[in-house]
Amino acid sequence: MSPHRLLLVLWLFVFDRLQCAAYIRSNRCYSCMSMVYKSLFEDPTANMGRYFIEPRNFTDQCNEPNNAHHLGFVQCRTICLTLTQDFVVMGKKTGRKMVIRGCSSSINRFGFFNRTLELFDRYDICRDIKASDLFRYETDSSQTINVCSCLGDRCNGGSVNSGRTLAAQKTLLLLVIAFASLLFSASFEQFR
Numbered sequence: 001m002s003p004h005r006l007l008l009v010l011w012l013f014v015f016d017r018l019q020c021a022a023y024i025r026s027n028r029c030y031s032c033m034s035m036v037y038k039s040l041f042e043d044p045t046a047n048m049g050r051y052f053i054e055p056r057n058f059t060d061q062c063n064e065p066n067n068a069h070h071l072g073f074v075q076c077r078t079i080c081l082t083l084t085q086d087f088v089v090m091g092k093k094t095g096r097k098m099v100i101r102g103c104s105s106s107i108n109r110f111g112f113f114n115r116t117l118e119l120f121d122r123y124d125i126c127r128d129i130k131a132s133d134l135f136r137y138e139t140d141s142s143q144t145i146n147v148c149s150c151l152g153d154r155c156n157g158g159s160v161n162s163g164r165t166l167a168a169q170k171t172l173l174l175l176v177i178a179f180a181s182l183l184f185s186a187s188f189e190q191f192r
């Protein structure tokens with residue numbers, strides 16, 4: 001391998017690491033809960049604040065944000081999550097959803113089970129998880145929660161896979177740069 005090539009590979013490697021680091025540092029997650037949770041935070045008997053951390057916004061826009069940019073966000077060093085549960089009354093689904101969006105490390109006070117969260121750490125995925133497998137506290141029911149994860153700046157704003165799209169864009173950018181650099185170094189060598 002010529003010194004140029006070696007330098008090029010080295011440079012690409014460093015560039016990739018730097019980009020990765022910057023990317024993770026600047027990660028932010030939308031932070032909101034459906035309106036119905038607000039009363040649970042305010043009601044001392046419901047005690048939701050004992051287990052969960054108040055989000056930036058209580059709003060039904062959290063369910064299906066058509067313009068997520070109105071939602072508040074938090075800095076995050078881990079993945080962003082969207083937790084969706086059915087609004088069940090008397091054992092019947094009402095069709096309404098209750099949604100929590102946030103950074104995986106700042107949604108609840110006792111955290112999630114590590115082995116469950118590991119499922120979500122590597123890919124942007126959605127899974128139905130039993131509450132008892134998710135939350136590190138005694139649960140009272142076998143309800144399942146739909147959990148979606150993503151890595152990327154404000155990726156948990158509704159449309160699924162926006163995090164993965166970002167990662168794909170990054171890879172494409174790297175490929176383009178690599179290709180351009182190769183062309184450049186090839187023509188450079190020709191002139192020597």
Ligand SMILES: *[C@@H]1O[C@H](CO)[C@@H](O)[C@H](O)[C@H]1NC(C)=O
Pocket residue numbers: 056057058059061070071072
């Ligand atoms: C969320 O809260 C911020 C202030 O913290 C406010 O500017 C914004 O309008 C709120 N968004 C919604 C959808 O209520």
Ligand SMILES: *[C@@H]1O[C@H](CO)[C@@H](O)[C@H](O)[C@H]1NC(C)=O
Pocket residue numbers: 114
């Ligand atoms: C679970 O993960 C947290 C945060 O990453 C860590 O501090 C803790 O030690 C882990 N617990 C176990 C039992 O691995």
